[in-house]
Every structure is written in C-alpha cells, then in structure tokens.
Amino acid sequence: MEEVKEVSRLVQESTAAYRIICEQFGEAVSALDSNDTMPFFEVLESGRWVEIALFMRDHAKLKFNYMACMSGVDYPTEGKVGIVCNFQSLALLNHKLSVKVKCDRAGGCIPSVSRVWHTANWHEREAYDLFGMIFTGHPELKRILCPDDWEGYPLRKDYKVQERYHGIKVPY
C-alpha cells in the first residue's frame, strides 16, 4: 500500500508543477499524461523549448535544476524522432517531471538546451549520434560514441548497418 501512496504523490507533484508551466505557455505544451510511472508532457511548439526550459529551471516554484536523463526515442509510425527528458528539483523542491520534444525524422531540428543545463551537452550529442536529430545552437554537435565517419543512426528502427567500414566487413 505504501508504494501506491508514493506513486500518487509523484503524480500530484508533477501535476502541480505542470499547471504552472501550462499557465505560462498555454498552447505550446500538450496536456499532462499523468500515468503512475512517469508523468510527462510534450512540447508542441518545439521552437519555444529553450524558453520553456529556462522557465522550468528558474521559476521559484519549479526550480528544475537537475536534468537526470535525456533519452532519444524513435517514433517511426509518427515519422518523428524525439527526446525524453527527466527532470528533478534536486535538494530544493524534490518534485519530478518529464518532458518530450519531437521533430521530423528527416532533417528535423530541436533547439539545444545545453546552455540551460550543462549536462545536456553530452546527452544531446549522444541523441544526435544515435538518432540523427539536429540540436540547433549546440556548441559542438558531433558524434560522441560512434566514430566520426560512421554512416546512419544506429538506434533508428529502420537502421541498416553499413557493409564496410574502412575496408573492414561490418555485419558479422
């Protein structure tokens, strides 16, 4: 029973935090998906993502100073790729909230928040490396885990590994 209480607290806190963001940005954000495991909302106008990010970090009742994780995700049915960011107000208000931002699969752009949270720098490089979305305004957007001259984006669902890399056969 204790666990159930814990989960509902997570949803309550996330809902409260979401309301503040929704009041400020209205149409730019989607409704909150208040599931038990990871309540999140989506940024519909991805051009305003940095503005929203700064608001989330600096508003006195939000204070999301800690980006725990940023994961790239592929949505082939929607024709999109996106990121899922998990935030927490670490050692301040302790509430959590997750945010999704999506862009087109082919040549889509998401504004970079690496100037809002330093930790986003490498997370965005990783998402670019594995999914291929462009983070506009990123200080050094280049591959981080794969070699610089690797072809394709490995974590996309339709990824086909290249036949040869520098004369070495790749698929084993």
Add this chain to the structure above:
Amino acid sequence: MQELDTVGQGSVRVTRKSDKLVILEKDLATEQMVLAMGPQHPSTHGVLKLECLTDGEVITEAIPCLGYLHRCFEKCCENVDYPAIVPYTDRLDYLSGMNSEFAYALAVEKLLDLEIPRRVEFIRVIVSELNRIASHLVAIGTYGIDLGAFTPFLFCFRDREIILGLLEWASGARMLYNYIWIGGLAYDVPTDFLKRVREFVAYFRPKAVELQNLLTENEIFVKRTHGIGIMPADVAINYGWSGPMLRGSGVKWDLRRNDPYSVYPEIDFKVAVPDGKHSVIGDCLSRHLVRAVEMEESLKIIEQCIDKIPSPEGFNSRSAIPKRIRPKAGEVYSRAENPRGELGFYLESDGKSTKPVRCKARSSCFVNLSAMKDLSKGQLIPDLVAIIGSIDIVLGEVDR
C-alpha cells in the same frame, strides 16, 4: 647571457660547452601543444582518450574522446527479452555488476508493478552493498596508484578478493553475476552465507581504518589532492553529477535516502558529505573521503540487513518471477544509487512485445565525465591525473 640577448624573439635551446653557451635551436615555437593522453594511458582507467591542449605544464583544454568501448548496449536490448537484458547490465559497470542488475530489475518491476518477497529485497541490498565496497576498494586503490602510492592498492585488492569470493559463492561468478533477476533472484544465498558476511564485516572494519591511515593521512597523497579540481555544488548539479561526486561537493543527496527504493527506508545510515575540516569542499580529496566513509556506512547497512532478514523457511527466490514478462504499454525512468552515482534506466514498452521498444541506460560516469572540460581548465598535467582518478570512471559504463 650576452649572447642570449642577441638571439631576439622566440625561445631558444642552449647547452654549455667549456663555459660558453652554445645555441642549439632558436626561434622555437611557443604556441600550444596538443598532447594525446590515452586511450592506452594507465591513469585513464580504461580506453579513454583525452586530447589536452597544453601551454607548457598547464592544460588550457582537455577534451575527452569516448566510444572506444562502445558496443551499442541499447540496440542489443531492443532485440532481446526483458530477462535477457540482465547479463548485459552486468557489463555496463563491470566493477559493480550487482548494483547495475539491481537498478535494471527495479525499473522493470516498476513497469510491471510487482510485489517482491522481503527476503529477496534484503539479499539484494546485502549483495549490492558488498559490491559497493568492492567497487570503492578498486576506486580507492587505483586512485592511490595514480598518485604514486602502491601499497594501498595491494591492501584494497586483498580485501576485495574476499568480497568477490563471497559473491561467487552466491552467484557462481566473480564479476558478471546475473544474480538479481526481474522479480527475484537466481538462487537463495547458500547456507552460512550470512554468517560469513558477518565475519567479513567484523574483519573489514579495522582494515578500513587502516586504509584510511595509509592514504588520507599520507602527506604526499593529501598534497596531490587537496584543493585540486574544485567543483562548486550548483555547477555540479547543473552538470548532472550524482553519487560520491555530488556529495563531494557538499550536496547531501543519496538516492537510497532521498528517493528510497527496496528496504532502504528501514535502514539507518549516514549520507556521507565532507565537513570541510580535512579538505576543501568539492575537491579531489573530498570525493575520496566520501568513498572512504561510504564503505563504512555500507558495512552498517549490511549488518542491519542481516539482523532483519526473514528466515529462509519455505522461501523460493524465484516465486515472484513472472512466467512471461510483457509489461503494459508505458514508460518508466527508474534509478538507483550505484557506487559511481545515479544509474537510471529509461524503458518504453508498447504492451505487445516481450522486448522493450527503448531501453536507455543513464550512465553516471558518462555524465560525471562530461564536466571534464571545465574541471581541467588551467590545471597542471599531473593534477589532471588526480582529477580523472577522482571521477572514478568505468569505461564500460561510459561507452555502453
């Protein structure tokens, strides 16, 4: 000296031959030099390469280059069933396999909404705390070696061997355990295991103090780490630091306490933060001290768990394991306190498949290492070694 003045601008290289200075080279370049440290350098703790721009002995910029150990863990996960991912997680942070398995099992259990038998929970905590000690012993031992102290390394590995022996006895493997399964454990612990663990705790307590005396009170070690690589708390949080690194900067944040999971809420332990008496808060020495204190706290946790653990009567370690693991559609981000910080798993399930649509491991070392660029600016080359050592990276987890 007269002759030198006539040389003009630029540096020169001279030698003395029968009381006369002879110029060997003149107009030497004074621009920055690129120094590649790694990927095979012993003090980068694995295949990490640092491209250092140096101005004499001073680092102007150190750029980490990763990926030498990249094996696309996340792509592998999308192609296997949920339980089959457990052995892969061992290979993320291979110095603390139990903790990685624990974090992954927690994530899937959250998605499944599973109830876990209490004895399983206690065994999980005991083995992962043992593994935490083993991992910190490697961190501390190799840190000593980086800074020129060889003896503590031998002491650390002697004691770590006992822990690995215990874990091997329970799971059958020394480092890559595949012991903590989703919903349970591979096996119950052997008879007398808990007795042996208690003996180990009694044995290790004085050894931990001895280790402290060897390193923390060693003047050379302190001189090499005190006031080096200082990270202020707010910048550390902005960089997403976690674990001993964050606590070294004076933030009292431990997921076992602040976002509790398993049976940690029932257990009394102290969250280690530096007091600023022996070290500057946020420097390399603080991070080392946090690890040293954490080992002792882990001993306390283990002792309390052995006292509280339910009896093995009628216990089946696999009783709660579902026959077929197919979580309902949804997402979860779940995390646990690893020896190196927050290990998080982001899982996405479509509700139809027995394989995750997306499985992302949020690696603590990866995030901690991302601050390297700022941390190393203006430091001396030997201090760079001290800083990397204090981050305590495991490249298996950084590169995934």
